[in-house]
Amino acid sequence: xxxxxxxxxxxxxxxxxxxxxxxxxxxxDAEWKKLLSPAAYDVLRHEGTERPxxxxxxNEKRDGVFAxxxxxxxxxxSSTKYESHTGxxxxxxxxxxxxGTSTDRKIGVARTEVHCRRCGGHLGHVFDDGPPPTGxxxxxxxxxxxxxPAKA
Numbered sequence: 041x042x043x044x045x046x047x048x049x050x051x052x053x054x055x056x057x058x059x060x061x062x063x064x065x066x067x068x069d070a071e072w073k074k075l076l077s078p079a080a081y082d083v084l085r086h087e088g089t090e091r092p093x094x095x096x097x098x099n100e101k102r103d104g105v106f107a108x109x110x111x112x113x114x115x116x117x118s119s120t121k122y123e124s125h126t127g128x129x130x131x132x133x134x135x136x137x138x139x140g141t142s143t144d145r146k147i148g149v150a151r152t153e154v155h156c157r158r159c160g161g162h163l164g165h166v167f168d169d170g171p172p173p174t175g176x177x178x179x180x181x182x183x184x185x186x187x188x189p190a191k192a
Contacts, residue, residue: 065111065159076110080183084110084161087146087153092127095182100129103190109183111159113138116178118190124170124177129185131178132170141166154178
């Protein structure tokens with residue numbers, strides 16, 4: 041492979057927010073479609089958005105961890121979840137090494153998209169209007185998450 045082509049591929053991947061050598065968990069589109077519910081497939085694999093106030097995870101109050109519905113990677117501790125009154129599960133901090141971000145301009149303004157760092161699944165967006173201590177609101181699609189209750 042020519043060095044120029046290789047470097048152009050790396051730069052193109054970085055511009056799209058995709059790791060140059062892919063994600064740890066990869067599947068074909070058909071495999072993702074078979075594995076996920078239609079709603080989770082739309083959000084995780086095609087950057088869809090679930091309707092606000094439809095996720096049962098909005099009302100989840102138990103101690104535990106919210107994980108990626110695609111690959112099971114732990115993403116958010118329940119101790120960082122809060123009621124943002126936006127209609128989607130919201131958190132003020134992800135777990136270490138859990139997420140990646142990229143710039144999303146689909147609605148005409150730049151937003152920070154959040155994706156699972158292990159499978160690349162679209163989770164939602166992060167905004168600068170959250171509570172202390174971070175001031176961040178990680179606004180996640182509930183269908184992109186699963187909940188793992190803490191062991192008693």
